[in-house]
Amino acid sequence: MKTPKRIRPLVDDGLVDEVLRPLMSGKEADVFVVRCGSKIRCAKVYKEAAKRSFKKAAQYTEGRKVRNSRRARAMEKGSKFGRKQQEETWQNAEVDALYRLASAGVRVPQPYGCFDGVLLMELITDEDGAVAPRLNDVSMSEEQALEDHALVMQYVVRMLCAGLVHGDLSEFNVLVDENGPVIIDLPQAVNAAGNNNARAMLERDVGSMTAYYGLFAPQLLTTRYAQEIWEHYEEGDLHPDIELSGYAEEDLHSADVDAVMLEIKEALREEQERQERMRDAEELD
Numbered sequence: 001m002k003t004p005k006r007i008r009p010l011v012d013d014g015l016v017d018e019v020l021r022p023l024m025s026g027k028e029a030d031v032f033v034v035r036c037g038s039k040i041r042c043a044k045v046y047k048e049a050a051k052r053s054f055k056k057a058a059q060y061t062e063g064r065k066v067r068n069s070r071r072a073r074a075m076e077k078g079s080k081f082g083r084k085q086q087e088e089t090w091q092n093a094e095v096d097a098l099y100r101l102a103s104a105g106v107r108v109p110q111p112y113g114c115f116d117g118v119l120l121m122e123l124i125t126d127e128d129g130a131v132a133p134r135l136n137d138v139s140m141s142e143e144q145a146l147e148d149h150a151l152v153m154q155y156v157v158r159m160l161c162a163g164l165v166h167g168d169l170s171e172f173n174v175l176v177d178e179n180g181p182v183i184i185d186l187p188q189a190v191n192a193a194g195n196n197n198a199r200a201m202l203e204r205d206v207g208s209m210t211a212y213y214g215l216f217a218p219q220l221l222t223t224r225y226a227q228e229i230w231e232h233y234e235e236g237d238l239h240p241d242i243e244l245s246g247y248a249e250e251d252l253h254s255a256d257v258d259a260v261m262l263e264i265k266e267a268l269r270e271e272q273e274r275q276e277r278m279r280d281a282e283e284l285d
Contacts, residue, residue, distance in 0.1 A: 004032065006045045006118055015115065016043065023131065028187060033123060033131070041112065044119040046091050046187070091117055094187040097164060104162040105240060106155045107182045127178040135181065135212065136171040145216035150244075152181055152209050153225050156202070158240045159183075160233055165190040165198050169205035171212040192233070199230050211261075224248045 003011055003019045010016040016034045023031040023042055034043045091114055098111040098121070110122040124132040140148070152174070159166060166173070166189060173185040192198045206226035214221040223246035231248055232238035 004030075004045060006116070007032065007034070007043055010043070010115055010118055010120070013115075015113075015120065019043070026185070028185075029119075034120075036112075036120070040123055041120055042109075042123045044094075044121065046117045046119070091119065091187060093189060094119060094185075097186040097189040100162050100164065101159060101183070101186070104158045106158050106162075107180070108186070109182065109184060124175045124177055124182050124184075132175040132177040132182070134172060135174040135176055138176050140216050142217045145213045146220070148176075148181055149210065149213040149217065149220055152183075152213075153206070153229075153244055154240075155181070155183055156206060156209075156225075157229055157238065157242060157244070159189075160192055160202065160229065161238060161240050163192050165192050165195075165202045166205050167201045170208040174209075202226055202230060220246075 001019055001021055007016060007019055011019075016036055018035040020033045020035060020040070023033050025031075029044045029046045032043045032045065034041055095111050095114045098108050101108050102110065109124055112120040112122075114120075126132045156166075156169075166183065166186065168185060168188050169183070173183070175182040175184055190198050190201055192202075195201075203226040206229070210220050210223060210225065225244055225246050227248035228244055228246065229238065232242060
């Protein structure tokens with residue numbers, strides 16, 4: 001296929017040998033399957049801020065630190081240089097999160113670097129070598145749902161122990177290979193200690209994942225993992241291998257179930273729009 005303009009510099013520099021095909025188009029990036037020597041990888045091309053549909057980005061960037069004081073001042077002023085730095089900070093956040101979470105024992109794609117708004121990373125495949133499906137395309141037994149949900153909760157704990165909340169975790173941002181769930185899409189990862197929205201986002205992340213796995217294991221729908229995890233975090237006794245029960249002492253009525261369901265419906269709506277855009281693109285081809 002024709003090499004996208006944003007990937008052309010990587011081809012010229014020998015980082016990418018060939019663009020094989022588009023993989024998906026999302027709200028913040030387009031992803032392509034590429035060949036790098038003998039390896040098949042993926043290239044995530046971030047969209048410019050004006051073209052991104054990611055909502056309320058300021059909520060996600062709160063608490064992110066910029067070491068360079070000149071950059072920080074420019075970002076606050078909103079100058080052209082500052083906007084460019086904001087874009088780089090947004091993109092580099094995913095690379096940083098991938099390295100940090102991999103070290104923390106969370107299954108994420110291996111990154112190979114971010115070059116001018118193009119992130120090269122591992123292509124997650126199934127046992128036959130095909131691109132691994134997203135969780136929303138996977139059905140499972142009750143036993144498998146319970147097992148995978150427990151694993152994802154462990155990943156949420158390990159993310160939090162590493163100082164991060166995914167912020168947009170749902171069945172659309174998890175791939176499934178032969179070894180289980182793989183967490184993807186992390187440019188909006190939240191600084192747990194420095195962001196006032198961290199708890200609400202963690203509750204939404206856990207609520208979305210529990211709602212999906214609850215389709216196959218309904219007993220999960222009465223659990224309260226988010227509240228339990230956050231209580232341990234606030235008390236300072238959360239650790240990567242903690243055993244969770246799914247229950248917490250907090251008043252059950254304090255959980256904002258309606259808000260969680262609205263977020264899930266919004267994610268479903270955005271995914272439907274994405275699929276419609278992909279169908280339209282295919283018709284144009």
